[in-house]
Amino acid sequence: MTALRRLLLALPAAAALAACASKSNLVVVLPEADGHVGAVVVRDEKGERVLDQAYAAAGSGAGAGALKPVEVAPEEVTEIFAPALSAQPMPPRSFTLYFISDSDRLTEDSRAAFGEVFAEVAKRKAAEVVVTGHTDRSAEPGYNDRLSLKRAKAVRKLFVARGLPPDSVIAAGRGEREPLVASADGKREAKNRRVEITVR
Amino acid sequence: MRGLILIRSALVSLFLIAALSDRATAQAAIGQVKTASGEVTVLRGGASQKVVPGDHVFASDVFETGADGSVGITFADNSMMSLGPDSKLSLDKFVFDTTTHEGVFDSSLSNGTLAVKSGQIVKQTPEAMKVRTPGALLGVRGTEFVVRADGGSR
Secondary structure, three states, X not given: OHHHHHHHHHHHHHHHHHHHHOOOEXXXXXXXXXXXXXXXXXXXXXXXXXXXXXXXXXXXXXXXXXXXXXXXXXXXXXXXXXXXXXXXXXOOEEEEEEEOOOOOOEOHHHHHHHHHHHHHHHHOOXXXXXXXXXXXXXXXXXXXXXXXXXXXXXXXXXXXXXXXXXXXXXXXEOOOOOOOOOOOOOOOOHHHOEEEEEEO | OHHHHHHHHHHHXXXXXXHHHHHHHOOOOOEEEEEEEOOEEEEEOOEEEEOOOOOXXXXXXXXXXXXXXXXXXXXXXXXXXXXOOOOEEEEEEEEEOOOOOOEEEEEEEEEEEEEEEOOHHHHHOOOOEEEEOOOOXXXXXXXXXXXXXXXXXX
16 A cells, blocks of 8 residues: 555656656747747658647657657746747848839839838848849740849849948849739739848 | 960969859858857857857858857748757758749757747748757748757767
8 A cells, every 4th residue: 555655656756757858859839920830740760740730749858769749838838948939030021112114113102111121121130131023924934033133133222322231132033933913924013013122 | 475375374264263163162151140149159161169140151050059058040041040058050951042942951950959930941842941850850841840959968
């Protein structure tokens, strides 16, 4: 009886210890700010497991053993990962500016909106800017690749003119690959004639 | 006269070779350090140096943090990684095409804690981003997750 009692008493402590040991190696999928949850595929010597729920986790003890499903509470994630999570950079912020058809000149509204974009740049430490040009589908894809890059470079110039170091502004063209709104080939669409600016 | 021309053209080609190889070896940055506190170092080309915000990050860099260290990095595809204390992360491979968004991002966490937000590489090609840990290979389908590694070597 005493032996059994001792065993029963020892059980929770042993379980807690085992739980801890099985989290020396740990992977936890987190919900995004908008509530969306992504997925991570864990592959090891025992096979493959997809973690695709908020706080879905796999863990193992120290060393290179296979990972097993483990329960992890949000508070536990905060506790274990607080320093890493608080070292995360500010999330990138995106802006869109629009162009006059078949040109690298901004529309009047977009020229005015540029000030707001620059304010975001000024706010950040070690700011970088990525300017990605896009076109509508009124010309050939090859031409649109070139036009989209021309648009991106024109906006890049505006940042450099305001004093941002040239190597902190990247210009890229995406042609007609990523329309903001769907449109038929050969058709003009003002909403797709744009640059997307990411400040990070 | 002919000798002079020969020497001159030899010099010109030497200069060209130097210029070309310089361009070939001048590696493009793959990211930038945005936050750093406490002891943070990077191992690059065999030399270890201190890390401060604003530093450029290159493929093959190995970041290490001390007992009080943490560091946050943004990459060319907008993905983000940050390390907690006593951590070691190798950026094994990073390739990103800004036009097609195709790419590869392989890293290894051998010790410590890592927080990840995947970016455009994963959005374009799920699992093109991989994080290796002592016991597993993680294929990233997006977007936010955390990893702790303990290889048991200490």
